[in-house]
Amino acid sequence: MLDVFLTILNRDLKLAYRRWSEFANPLLFFVIVTSLFPLALSPGQALLQTIGTGVLWVGALLSSLLALEGLFRGDFDDGSMEQILLSPAPFGIVVIAKIAAHWVVSGIPLIVLVPVVALSFQLPTEALATLAAALLLATPTLSVLSAIGAALTVSLKSGGSIIGLLVLPLCSPMLIFGTRATDLAANGEPVAAPLYLLAALAVFAVSLGPLAVAAALRVGLE
Amino acid sequence: MSDEHAGLVADRLGVSRGGRLLIDGLSFELEAGQAALITGPNGSGKTSLLRVLAGLAPPAAGSVTWAATEVRRLAPESRAEIAYRGHLNGLKKDLTVRENLEFHRSLNCSEAPIEELAGTLGLAAVAGQRLRYLSAGQRRRAGLATLKLGAARLWLLDEPLTNLDIAGRRLVAQWIDEHLDTGGMAAIASHQPDQLAGGGSLSIEL
Amino acid sequence: MKLPRWFHRFGSPPWVYGLAGALGPWIGGIAIVLIAAGTFGGLVLAPPDYLQGDSFRIIYIHVPSAYVSMMAYVILAVAAAIGFIWRLKLAHAAAVSIAPIGASFTFLALATGAIWGKPTWGTFWQWTDPRIMFELLLLFLYLGYMALRAAFEDRDKADRVSAILGVVGVVNVPIIHYSVIWWNSLHQGPTISRLDGPTITTDMLVPLLVMILGFTFFFFWLLLSRLQGEIVEREQATRWLRELVEESPG
Numbered sequence: 087m088l089d090v091f092l093t094i095l096n097r098d099l100k101l102a103y104r105r106w107s108e109f110a111n112p113l114l115f116f117v118i119v120t121s122l123f124p125l126a127l128s129p130g131q132a133l134l135q136t137i138g139t140g141v142l143w144v145g146a147l148l149s150s151l152l153a154l155e156g157l158f159r160g161d162f163d164d165g166s167m168e169q170i171l172l173s174p175a176p177f178g179i180v181v182i183a184k185i186a187a188h189w190v191v192s193g194i195p196l197i198v199l200v201p202v203v204a205l206s207f208q209l210p211t212e213a214l215a216t217l218a219a220a221l222l223l224a225t226p227t228l229s230v231l232s233a234i235g236a237a238l239t240v241s242l243k244s245g246g247s248i249i250g251l252l253v254l255p256l257c258s259p260m261l262i263f264g265t266r267a268t269d270l271a272a273n274g275e276p277v278a279a280p281l282y283l284l285a286a287l288a289v290f291a292v293s294l295g296p297l298a299v300a301a302a303l304r305v306g307l308e
Numbered sequence: 309m310s311d312e313h314a315g316l317v318a319d320r321l322g323v324s325r326g327g328r329l330l331i332d333g334l335s336f337e338l339e340a341g342q343a344a345l346i347t348g349p350n351g352s353g354k355t356s357l358l359r360v361l362a363g364l365a366p367p368a369a370g371s372v373t374w375a376a377t378e379v380r381r382l383a384p385e386s387r388a389e390i391a392y393r394g395h396l397n398g399l400k401k402d403l404t405v406r407e408n409l410e411f412h413r414s415l416n417c418s419e420a421p422i423e424e425l426a427g428t429l430g431l432a433a434v435a436g437q438r439l440r441y442l443s444a445g446q447r448r449r450a451g452l453a454t455l456k457l458g459a460a461r462l463w464l465l466d467e468p469l470t471n472l473d474i475a476g477r478r479l480v481a482q483w484i485d486e487h488l489d490t491g492g493m494a495a496i497a498s499h500q501p502d503q504l505a506g507g508g509s510l511s512i513e514l
Numbered sequence: 515m516k517l518p519r520w521f522h523r524f525g526s527p528p529w530v531y532g533l534a535g536a537l538g539p540w541i542g543g544i545a546i547v548l549i550a551a552g553t554f555g556g557l558v559l560a561p562p563d564y565l566q567g568d569s570f571r572i573i574y575i576h577v578p579s580a581y582v583s584m585m586a587y588v589i590l591a592v593a594a595a596i597g598f599i600w601r602l603k604l605a606h607a608a609a610v611s612i613a614p615i616g617a618s619f620t621f622l623a624l625a626t627g628a629i630w631g632k633p634t635w636g637t638f639w640q641w642t643d644p645r646i647m648f649e650l651l652l653l654f655l656y657l658g659y660m661a662l663r664a665a666f667e668d669r670d671k672a673d674r675v676s677a678i679l680g681v682v683g684v685v686n687v688p689i690i691h692y693s694v695i696w697w698n699s700l701h702q703g704p705t706i707s708r709l710d711g712p713t714i715t716t717d718m719l720v721p722l723l724v725m726i727l728g729f730t731f732f733f734f735w736l737l738l739s740r741l742q743g744e745i746v747e748r749e750q751a752t753r754w755l756r757e758l759v760e761e762s763p764g
Contacts, residue, residue: 089414090415093411093414093415097400097403097407097411100403100407101400101402101403104402104438105402160400163396164396164397164398164399164400164401165394165395165396165397165398165399166398166399166400168364168392168394168396168398169392169398169412169415169454170415171364172362172363172364172387172390172391172392173387173388173415173416173458174384174385174387174388174416174417175384175415176384234682238662238675238678238679239662239665241666241671241675242665242666245665248658248661248662248665251654251657251658251661251662252658252661252662252679254654255651255654255655255658255690256682256683256686256690258651258690258693258694259686259689259690259693262693262694262696262697263693266697283693283696287689290689294685298678298681298682301598301678302675302678305671305674305675305678306671306675307364307365308359308364308365308366308671308674326667326668327668327669327670
């Protein structure tokens with residue numbers, strides 16, 4: 087089982103490395119979107135500081151939508167997915183490995199990048215560690231929800247426009263807890279509650295989500 | 309009787325595509341050393357039939373069993389006894405030929421020697437190149453090479469000769485013969501059934 | 515897992531079509547009586563609220579719609595799950611029929627909430643109200659489900675894929691619900707909590723419960739008639755339907 091997990095993870099990371107621009111684009115998008123907000127608002131640090139947390143989290147959420155369609159699309163279009171499904175490898179493990187690979191290439195960069203951009207929104211430095219921790223707990227959930235959206239639409243020719251519609255409402259609890267943790271940290275208040283809730287969401291998503299993804303991929307391949 | 313059957317049994321099989329019934333009431337059995345050649349005009353449901361036989365899609369009616377178990381409910385080890393190669397090669401364009409074959413080898417828990425296989429297929433010189441830079445025929449060869457990486461007893465092949473040159477076709481035909489001679493089974497959809505010499509102990513016309 | 519024998523009749527389109535046709539008028543009749551009684555009770559018998567005056571009376575539509583909108587999503591998901599697990603086409607048909615009804619009730623809950631908001635908060639839309647937020651997210655879930663279905667040409671695939679989304683959605687509904695409440699509980703700023711508190715009296719509550727029951731029957735009435743339409747669409751090519759059409763006069 088671990089063999090299968092590592093084989094898939096290794097392959098997906100290698101492929102991501104060779105097509106790195108696909109995963110760099112969403113990060114660039116995140117930086118651009120967050121820098122558009124100050125332009126769109128009347129100049130003033132106070133306002134930016136107030137809405138900064140929300141801008142960062144929503145920006146991260148939207149940017150993650152960009153890399154999401156390719157999660158299963160490539161394997162679906164070149165026939166790899168059907169070969170993997172028909173192979174003796176346990177499909178659930180394959181799905182988990184693919185989600186893990188997606189998290190490594192799209193989640194981890196966000197954990198690093200968002201706190202850096204947060205500095206420009208005058209987020210107090212004490213809050214940065216909490217922000218990174220919240221992202222560390224939120225991005226696995228995000229990857230699982232993305233995988234559900236990508237799997238549901240994998241057999242559609244143009245699933246891109248619809249995925250956001252499916253995934254974003256499901257992301258709302260994560261967004262609520264993530265922003266709350268960041269705000270509390272910025273005000274120097276205890277942040278344990280939202281972080282625990284984020285962790286609970288992550289455990290829940292990671293344990294049950296792959297079942298839905300595997301089911302959706304099977305239907306998609308029919 | 310079919311409870312004891314060790315091979316592939318299609319029983320009053322119905323196959324549909326997009327809600328339209330293409331094949332109805334198809335029954336046949338495949339035993340060790342037998343091949344079924346599936347012929348028919350475009351759109352007659354050859355690919356859909358193979359996908360149902362492979363267990364990728366559910367039958368619209370009837371059942372497909374492998375060693376008396378429904379193909380969609382096979383345990384992983386029996387699953388490995390069936391290989392399906394469709395129109396798509398199932399290879400990644402951004403991996404080299406060698407990496408692709410290595411991936412399929414570990415997916416199928418096999419130990420087959422890859423360099424030798426690449427040599428047989430005339431791919432030795434390009435084994436280190438990404439698939440992206442290979443011709444359609446070379447990709448097809450690499451895709452078919454993965455057949456040799458598993459230990460499948462039943463080969464389900466969809467137009468295996470597409471894009472192959474004469475030498476390639478001859479090689480594939482030879483592989484199929486060897487496979488049948490050693491007790492394997494095959495169901496092959498093809499527009500050029502006469503090129504798959506020796507095959508066709510069973511003919512299914514759609 | 516085996517289904518009980520009696521359940522198999524629900525797999526027969528003519529039987530379900532006939533059942534829906536037979537039950538429909540009764541359920542519709544009960545719905546009309548209950549809603550009429552509840553409306554009379556709510557608008558005439560119930561006293562005005564000491565704080566909100568007569569404007570509170572919109573709860574007799576707002577609360578039942580919100581209730582039905584949530585119930586409908588749960589029933590949708592259960593029907594979809596049954597359809598997915600046992601490959602029961604009629605269960606899928608029921609799930610499909612529910613989606614637009616549920617979305618309409620959700621919209622009604624949002625609209626009445628907004629109308630209520632004007633005299634209460636002085637604004638039609640209050641982003642900080644958790645109930646409104648939740649209904650909005652629920653509406654998005656319904657719209658996502660419908661959009662996903664519409665994107666598929668193959669009905670069988672649409673059934674099975676959207677069923678997965680329905681189940682994922684219903685697992686998330688309580689999470690979204692409680693996270694929105696949690697979100698609101700920490701928000702500063704004035705929010706008038708409308709239904710809570712000791713202000714609700716029995717003569718206000720009874721019509722409300724009658725309305726909730728009436729709306730529930732109304733929902734099932736709509737569902738049965740939509741289900742009949744859905745069955746006709748799915749069974750176009752079958753003999754029983756042709757015979758049914760030929761039998762009917764005109």
